[in-house]
Amino acid sequence: MALTGLEIYKKLPKQNCRECGLPTCLAFAMKVAAGQAGLDTCPRLTEEARSNLNEASAPPQRLVTIGEGEAGFPMGQETVLYRHEERFHHPCGIAVRVEDTLDDAGLDARLEAIGQMAFERMGLRMVIDLVAIDNVSGEAARFAACAKKAAEKLNKPLVLISGNVAALQAAAASVAPRRALLQFTEAAPGEDLFKLAKEKNLPLGLQADSLEALTALAEKARAAGLQDLVLSPGAAAGPAAALEFLTKTRRAALQKKFRPLGYPVLTYALGSGDEALIAACWYVLKYAGIVVVDTLEPVAVLALMMTRFNIYTDPQKPVQVEAKLYAVGEPGELSPVLITTNFALSFYSVEGEVEAARVPSYILAVDTEGTSVLTAWAADKFNAETIAAAVEKSGLAEKVKHRKLTLPGHVAVISGGLEEASGWKVDVGPKEAVGLTSYLKQRWKAE
Amino acid sequence: MAIPETKEAWAAAINRLTIGATTAQGGTRKSTVTVGGAKCVPGLAFDGDLGEPPAVAVEVWDVPADDWPEELAGQYGAALNKPGDWAKKAVEFGADMICLRLMGVHPDGGDRSAEQAAATVKEVLAAVGVPLIVWGCGVAEKDNKVLPSCTSAARGENCLFGTITEKNYRTLVAACLADGHKLIGESPLDINMAKQVNILAQDAGYPLSDLVLYPNSAALGYGYEYVISILERGHLAALNGDQLLRQPVLCNVGAEAWRTKEARAADEEVPGLGTAARRGPLWEALTATGLMPAGADILVMRHPGAIALVKQGIKTFMRAG
Numbered sequence: 001m002a003l004t005g006l007e008i009y010k011k012l013p014k015q016n017c018r019e020c021g022l023p024t025c026l027a028f029a030m031k032v033a034a035g036q037a038g039l040d041t042c043p044r045l046t047e048e049a050r051s052n053l054n055e056a057s058a059p060p061q062r063l064v065t066i067g068e069g070e071a072g073f074p075m076g077q078e079t080v081l082y083r084h085e086e087r088f089h090h091p092c093g094i095a096v097r098v099e100d101t102l103d104d105a106g107l108d109a110r111l112e113a114i115g116q117m118a119f120e121r122m123g124l125r126m127v128i129d130l131v132a133i134d135n136v137s138g139e140a141a142r143f144a145a146c147a148k149k150a151a152e153k154l155n156k157p158l159v160l161i162s163g164n165v166a167a168l169q170a171a172a173a174s175v176a177p178r179r180a181l182l183q184f185t186e187a188a189p190g191e192d193l194f195k196l197a198k199e200k201n202l203p204l205g206l207q208a209d210s211l212e213a214l215t216a217l218a219e220k221a222r223a224a225g226l227q228d229l230v231l232s233p234g235a236a237a238g239p240a241a242a243l244e245f246l247t248k249t250r251r252a253a254l255q256k257k258f259r260p261l262g263y264p265v266l267t268y269a270l271g272s273g274d275e276a277l278i279a280a281c282w283y284v285l286k287y288a289g290i291v292v293v294d295t296l297e298p299v300a301v302l303a304l305m306m307t308r309f310n311i312y313t314d315p316q317k318p319v320q321v322e323a324k325l326y327a328v329g330e331p332g333e334l335s336p337v338l339i340t341t342n343f344a345l346s347f348y349s350v351e352g353e354v355e356a357a358r359v360p361s362y363i364l365a366v367d368t369e370g371t372s373v374l375t376a377w378a379a380d381k382f383n384a385e386t387i388a389a390a391v392e393k394s395g396l397a398e399k400v401k402h403r404k405l406t407l408p409g410h411v412a413v414i415s416g417g418l419e420e421a422s423g424w425k426v427d428v429g430p431k432e433a434v435g436l437t438s439y440l441k442q443r444w445k446a447e
Numbered sequence: 448m449a450i451p452e453t454k455e456a457w458a459a460a461i462n463r464l465t466i467g468a469t470t471a472q473g474g475t476r477k478s479t480v481t482v483g484g485a486k487c488v489p490g491l492a493f494d495g496d497l498g499e500p501p502a503v504a505v506e507v508w509d510v511p512a513d514d515w516p517e518e519l520a521g522q523y524g525a526a527l528n529k530p531g532d533w534a535k536k537a538v539e540f541g542a543d544m545i546c547l548r549l550m551g552v553h554p555d556g557g558d559r560s561a562e563q564a565a566a567t568v569k570e571v572l573a574a575v576g577v578p579l580i581v582w583g584c585g586v587a588e589k590d591n592k593v594l595p596s597c598t599s600a601a602r603g604e605n606c607l608f609g610t611i612t613e614k615n616y617r618t619l620v621a622a623c624l625a626d627g628h629k630l631i632g633e634s635p636l637d638i639n640m641a642k643q644v645n646i647l648a649q650d651a652g653y654p655l656s657d658l659v660l661y662p663n664s665a666a667l668g669y670g671y672e673y674v675i676s677i678l679e680r681g682h683l684a685a686l687n688g689d690q691l692l693r694q695p696v697l698c699n700v701g702a703e704a705w706r707t708k709e710a711r712a713a714d715e716e717v718p719g720l721g722t723a724a725r726r727g728p729l730w731e732a733l734t735a736t737g738l739m740p741a742g743a744d745i746l747v748m749r750h751p752g753a754i755a756l757v758k759q760g761i762k763t764f765m766r767a768g
């Protein structure tokens with residue numbers, strides 16, 4: 001866990017030489033503790049002190065990246081058990097499994113479908129994060145060929161799942177230089193596996209059916225010089241057991257600083273039934289670093305992505321958009337003007353409906369400090385005066401010929417006041433964004 | 448290296464609370480529902496006593512639900528015109544309880560009278576043997592006129608009535624004390640307000656042990672992380688002994704999930720996302736699934752497909768053994 005400034009200061013040279021760019025060693029220590037400076041900027045630190053400090057200040061759960069650079073998928077380095085305590089940092093990866101027993105046509109089709117799965121929500125493009133090739137065939141050559149094809153077709157980080165070291169070796173070689181995760185599924189890995197991961201600098205996934213056994217495995221791997229580890233309860237673990245595994249590893253790492261379990265966790269929610277989807281949902285919410293699923297049903301994948309998106313938002317910051325006038329489509333001087341708040345959820349719900357209705361419109365996002373229509377109204381941030389001021393500032397009067405504003409139905413009570421304050425007519429729109437499509441198509445008229 | 452002990456030493460459990468009364472207990476219910484009792488983080492048997500699994504209450508209205516999309520309304524068909532028939536359907540769909548929402552007493556929603564509302568409560572009680580939640584229209588003056596007639600119509604049945612708020616609690620507290628019902632305290636996604644409502648009820652002579660918390664709800668993809676955090680904070684505070692947050696928690700899952708585009712939209716409005724028959728129940732079920740690990744005890748739901756899925760999930764994650 002993070003050291004305090006004073007704990008760091010004790011190990012510094014205490015020469016106040018300013019070579020780190022700060023006036024004193026104490027000031028430097030405080031910066032390091034706050035994560036705003038690295039130990040490397042003190043040239044006078046002894047090697048011994050450096051390694052001591054590095055070990056002690058290493059995060060309790062390691063950040064492990066599959067792949068590299070921009071295309072890499074980072075996971076772990078979580079700091080809390082509940083999002084309200086701070087926030088969750090590295091969103092759980094959704095990995096779709098591809099069995100290497102598929103024939104070539106089936107393989108192509110599946111990879112194609114994985115690549116095409118994408119959703120636009122909240123101004124973000126959400127896609128499948130990783131591809132997990134599963135060595136169901138037990139054959140090294142087939143496994144390697146499938147992995148190679150996935151690497152060629154998709155620019156996504158890869159998980160290679162096998163209990164066979166030779167197969168992992170062949171597949172890793174076939175996708176090199178991509179840094180795939182080697183997810184080993186047998187309980188007794190040998191030195192050859194550690195050697196493979198070490199030589200090729202690949203993250204290594206270990207699995208065991210008890211935490212005791214897994215701790216022993218992780219210690220062996222650490223002793224062999226491996227640092228980028230991933231832990232898994234395995235595909236055979238039942239949902240309740242997997243949840244217990246996830247919770248115990250997270251608590252042991254964060255609360256007890258137990259290094260052997262201080263790594264991200266990979267869980268499986270396989271099968272096409274809805275039980276798998278429910279389980280996947282629990283794992284995303286409760287601490288998984290990667291969930292491997294079979295489903296490619298769009299609405300199911302979207303639900304998992306939204307679950308993940310929601311739980312990983314920063315509770316300190318409401319998700320907001322810039323408060324201003326937005327043009328959706330190419331609105332003209334007779335196009336509707338829809339009023340909403342700058343809470344991202346409100347704004348994007350309205351925008352999505354306008355796009356779906358294909359009625360070009362203006363959306364005015366009023367600054368409510370990122371709060372929703374009803375919350376902002378209750379807090380007096382979304383009232384006749386604030387809306388009228390936003391209309392004025394937006395320059396709408398020059399953009400449209402009509403003088404009509406559409407107000408969210410939930411705040412119909414302020415329509416009279418708004419007409420007075422703004423001089424515009426007010427049309428009370430639907431309460432929920434979902435009603436906008438029919439409103440725009442059937443009800444809205446410029447005059 | 449030995450693995451460190453990660454089981455928490457919790458100080459207290461969520462209150463156990465029973466809704467409904469059988470003939471032997473002075474009512475006419477065939478079954479009762481007990482919720483709460485957990486002395487652990489939800490679903491974690493290793494952490495402590497799991498307590499009672501979450502219960503599913505199914506929504507029934509006193510007037511036909513005119514804004515339900517076809518996929519949802521179609522499940523109930525003509526029964527939507529008769530609360531008693533509607534409740535029977537709900538029980539067929541797996542309801543542990545009925546949540547009767549008096550939408551029709553709303554001044555803008557029909558303005559039904561106290562007598563009419565009380566008659567509907569009796570109709571539903573007569574139609575089914577499961578316990579009853581009765582929920583007002585949310586307009587304080589009107590609820591204060593109507594709900595006391597309903598509490599007395601259901602006297603002895605040990606129903607769960609809602610809601611009391613910081614601004615409006617005296618009438619319903621008095622009525623539930625007189626007629627022996629449990630109460631829902633409502634707060635707007637704010638943990639201090641949730642406690643405040645409990646304090647007000649307690650000061651008015653109502654026992655904390657008979658209250659249920661309703662901190663408001665939201666759907667998956669539509670801000671339900673705020674609800675999750677409120678639930679988790681409350682649950683942890685309760686386990687650490689906070690008397691004012693030890694009440695079981697109710698979540699309005701169906702009402703929120705069926706407002707979403709994913710559930711409501713016509714098939715051609717969301718190309719590639721599958722049929723309404725699939726999207727709606729799934730969104731409702733996964734909304735409930737997200738709230739359970741955070742500490743939801745009573746899930747108010749709508750669609751039979753979602754109910755079945757959620758019950759499956761409860762069995763998998765929320766029951767001992």
Ligand code: SF4
Pocket residue numbers: 012013014015016017018019020021022023024025028029041042043044045
């Ligand atoms: S460079 Fe090192 S020794 Fe010099 S002032 Fe900074 S911390 Fe102190």
